[in-house]
Amino acid sequence: MRKTMNKKSIIKKVISLLVICFLGVMSYKMYQKMSHKKQVAQQIAMLPAFSFTDLEGNTFTNSDLKKNLATIFVYFNSECDYCLHEAQSIRENLSQFDEVHFVFVSIEPIENIKKFAQEQQLLGVENVTFLQDASFVFSQKFDANSIPYLLIYNKSKKLIYKHKGQIKAETILQILEEQ
Structure with a gap:
């Protein structure tokens, strides 16, 4: 019975950790995209060299x-x-x-x-x-x-x-x- 509870507990912790990691990666990707958009907006505000x-x-x-x-x-x-x-x-x-x-x-x-x-x-x-x-x-x-x-x-x-x-x-x- 204890082994089953330990397995369930471990599975819950692993799933929670995976969700947290996924959310962290997604947040970082969104930050990168927003930073890139801001950089490009500044870059094209005046006609860039081409x-x-x-x-x-x-x-x-x-x-x-x-x-x-x-x-x-x-x-x-x-x-x-x-x-x-x-x-x-x-x-x-x-x-x-x-x-x-x-x-x-x-x-x-x-x-x-x-x-x-x-x-x-x-x-x-x-x-x-x-x-x-x-x-x-x-x-x-x-x-x-x-x-x-x-x-x-x-x-x-x-x-x-x-x-x-x-x-x-x-x-x-x-x-x-x-x-």
Whole structure:
């Protein structure tokens, strides 16, 4: 009888210890995630330094951004329907974005990016740039964990808005007007 009670007692203690360990690990993981989010938020509050490749194979960095314009990064994939609709909405309203430099970034091969730009009639548009992120750093540096993903920086290169998922050009214009 005593052996049975000892076994039950030991099992209860082991289960309790496992639950405490599990809760400790989960708490630590949550703390790490919150710390990372805070660090990334600070990192992207002002436009961070970056280096990607343009469609001609040249390096494109912060210094290549158009001066005195708001900068809007659009992280996309050419096979994403939401990205397609977002690009169409931007193209249809381009005349209203004369104070904006759009920077479309994708991890895809340059040929795919170029084809997307051509199909969306955005290739060669003065205030639109397409870039390749062959090193997969955009998602880490700018906390982009979905496609499409949009970041709006004002003329001073301060982050004023970020959005996960599709967004309409009209909404972007409203955000820019509020600044």
